[in-house]
Amino acid sequence: MQLSKQNIASLSAFAKRLSIFLLTGALFISCTPLDTNKKLEVSPAANKILTAVSAMAPASDDKKTFVYLDSAYRTLKAPTFIDLYAKYNFKGSRYLRYHANTAKARMYADSMLYVLAGKEETYNLRYTKAVFFKGDVLFTEMRYNQAFELYYSGREFAMKNLDLCNIFEYTYRIGMVMYKQERYLGAVPYIKRAFYESRYCEGEANGYKVYISRQGYLNTLGICFEKVGMLDSAIYYYRKSLAFIEHDVPALPENARFRSAARGIVYGNLGGVYAKRNQLQLDEAYLKKSIAINDRPEGDLGDARTAKVKLARLYIQIGNIDEARLLYDQLKETSQKQERPLSVDDEMDLDQIGSQYYRKINNFFLAYKYIERYNSLRDSVYRSKTDLMRSDLDAAFRVTEQNYQIALLAKDRQIKKIYMFSFGILSAIAIGVLALALRNKKRLTMVNAEITAQNAGLQMTLKVLELSQKENNLMIKIAAHDLRNPIAAVINAVDILRSAKLPDKHLEILELLEDLSQRSLETIDSLLNINLDTENITKEPVEMERFLFQCVNLLKFKAVEKNQHLELSAFQVVVEVNKEKIWRLFSNLIYNAIKFSPYGSQIKIGMEREDDDLVFFVRDFGIGIPEELQDKIFDIFTEAKRFGTLGEHPVGLGLAISKQIVQAHEGEIWFESVVGEGTTFYVRLPLKKCNPNLTRA
Known part of the structure; x- marks a missing residue:
């Protein structure tokens, strides 16, 4: 089917807006809409009549077309309700699209709904389109709240009974109600959603x-x-x-003409935007295109007129009076030749350009x-919009939602x-299952009693073991504490004897005695630190960079003895x-890294941030594990x-105590090691538990 001039011209029903044409023409162009239900369809005889009248071009009143349609339908022996639905659809669409006769269009919309009464779910697609059409009529009559209610309830019905391909136009229309109320950002989510839903078609x-x-x-x-x-x-x-x-x-013959017209419309819109950005050269170029x-x-032609209005304003602005006058005369000539009277917006455009032009030439x-x-027309338009702008779509939305929920409750009663x-x-x-369960209850009760008794015994054994462990730990610490003072006295005695003049062989014995005493103290200190009380550990904010620097500095003397570099x-980063x-x-x-690394080697200490944790590492290149x-x-x-x-002597408790310390801080310690290549120990501490204040130098 080739697009007629009227079809192309109607692409901008609001003078430049291709998209708003979609509001009344997308579904009801055809007199025989497709239905997903394979129920009753339009009879062949009625379909032949409708095909014939669809081929008739819209006239000023379509009187002959409607007379032919009515007389041809009277020849049908027993037209079905679907035949009547198709007839009402055709007449209502013609009255709305080509004659702006909303009273007639609304009457046929009601008739379409009437013939489907009680069959809404069976003929769900036709019912949805009928609701859709009546909403379009109310929208054209500027009864936006009522249109919104129909669009919303129709969309809810479609969501339950149709696929997304039959829903997107409802979504778009809800957005257009907001658009007409100049709630443009409120319209955006609905239009975007309609674009997404339309992909399914x-x-x-x-x-x-x-x-x-x-x-x-x-657009x-x-x-x-x-x-x-x-x-x-x-x-x-x-x-x-x-x-x-x-x-x-789509590979269709009418596509080339549509693409050309649509491209021109968007060029005009781009020109308008560049005018607002004061990019006048781009404005002029796009408007001319x-x-x-x-x-x-x-x-x-409607969009071409809109582009000429914008271009005339531009020429007046930049002082190109001759070109402005030429466009102004063309606009007046076009308005005098067209059959229909000018719309209020068109009249306002002409008056505004005329005023700007004559002011520019000092008339x-x-x-x-x-x-x-122009001001008189503008005031009239403003007054006509007052009631519209007072409409509360949010309230309408809530009322519609409540009414729809009430309808759902009524349906729920049947369900x-x-x-x-x-x-x-x-x-x-369930009763049968319950009886079966009761039969097994006694046996399960006996088994549970045995398990409970065994658990009680295990709990008692565990408590005894825990008590024994605590007692052992206490005895170890008491013994270690009691040993500390005598060994410390030995070290002091060694220091006193050293000051005396003793033979070299006696000094060697004193050094050996001091070394053994120091290692004994280290072992005692390790015993005193095992089995930390993880619940009562006291924490404080510590700045870790400075803390590690101090720790490394204090151990450098050990590394210097082996010519090692830390x-x-x-x-x-501050951590508690x-x-x-x-x-x-x-x-x-x-210290372990120093101990197990060779003379002259390097030891690396560092830290990294991993999500909500801090990971510390100590890496040596020593003998490995x-x-x-x-x-x-x-x-x-x-x-x-x-x-x-x-030859440094081992104690054997350092890493065990280190693990307890890490666990007390709800962290993790592990290592990676290769024999002959070295070992890396990692410590992970959770930042989220420590209220960090993280900054990088």
């Missing part, structure tokens, strides 16, 4: 209409953003609309005449009867920890004891 038989709709939705989004001054977003959607025109185009495309019989008498008429019957059957099954890489315990942790790890010892090194009194690279 790609490849369908009505794919061309969907293609027109989707392109129009992008309308640009208009909404332009209206609220978000010009970058407007340009984005206008360009996206142009890109859509060039891609994914728009006029060149649509100012011809096969183009969109203030005519300038005043036109501006006075509940079915549920009650089903409940009776399920209850009988390298620290850290950043500023027990300073004494964490000091012992890192001292143990760094044999695989057979790796699962034992964190054990208390472990057998995995080894001498250092220069």
